[in-house]
Amino acid sequence: MRTIRYLIMVNAKRREDIIYLLKYLQKLLDSDLDKRLAEQDLTGQQGRILFYINKEVNCLGHEVHQNDIEREYHLSKSTVSGIVKRLEKKEIITIEKQHPYAILKPTDKGCAIIEHVHIHKDETINRLTKNLTDKEKQEIVRLLNKLIDNMGGGIEICGRK
Numbered sequence: 001m002r003t004i005r006y007l008i009m010v011n012a013k014r015r016e017d018i019i020y021l022l023k024y025l026q027k028l029l030d031s032d033l034d035k036r037l038a039e040q041d042l043t044g045q046q047g048r049i050l051f052y053i054n055k056e057v058n059c060l061g062h063e064v065h066q067n068d069i070e071r072e073y074h075l076s077k078s079t080v081s082g083i084v085k086r087l088e089k090k091e092i093i094t095i096e097k098q099h100p101y102a103i104l105k106p107t108d109k110g111c112a113i114i115e116h117v118h119i120h121k122d123e124t125i126n127r128l129t130k131n132l133t134d135k136e137k138q139e140i141v142r143l144l145n146k147l148i149d150n151m152g153g154g155i156e157i158c159g160r161k
Contacts, residue, residue, distance in 0.1 A: 054106045065101040
């Protein structure tokens with residue numbers, strides 16, 4: 001009986017814990033993204049790396065090398081090498097061999113996958129906010145931006161919001 005009361009109390013506190021709620025929501029959103037990527041025969045990690053390459057190349061005009069991905073995602077050289085080889089084999093990115101580093105770029109197929117995921121992102125947003133008024137949606141965005149600012153973060157936006 002004591003265990004049940006403890007679990008009820010813990011769950012009640014979690015429903016009020018901002019960090020727990022944000023992490024849980026992120027977990028749900030990551031799961032949704034992973035499903036969308038799986039429809040395109042990609043893992044979550046492959047999709048995130050494809051999005052990173054696209055953002056750097058097509059939005060910011062930067063060259064992307066494997067070591068950039070290693071640094072950005074804190075992954076080992078062998079892990080990134082395997083992911084990049086699989087993305088190239090699936091014809092989602094190209095690898096232009098140039099000394100001393102290879103340059104990674106998304107292909108047309110890679111860009112089509114990104115567009116597919118963006119279209120479904122709109123569906124996810126609609127599902128996420130389906131019982132909220134426009135005013136409540138604006139308030140959530142305002143408060144989330146305030147929390148981000150409080151933590152010293154900034155948001156990079158490229159292409160779609």
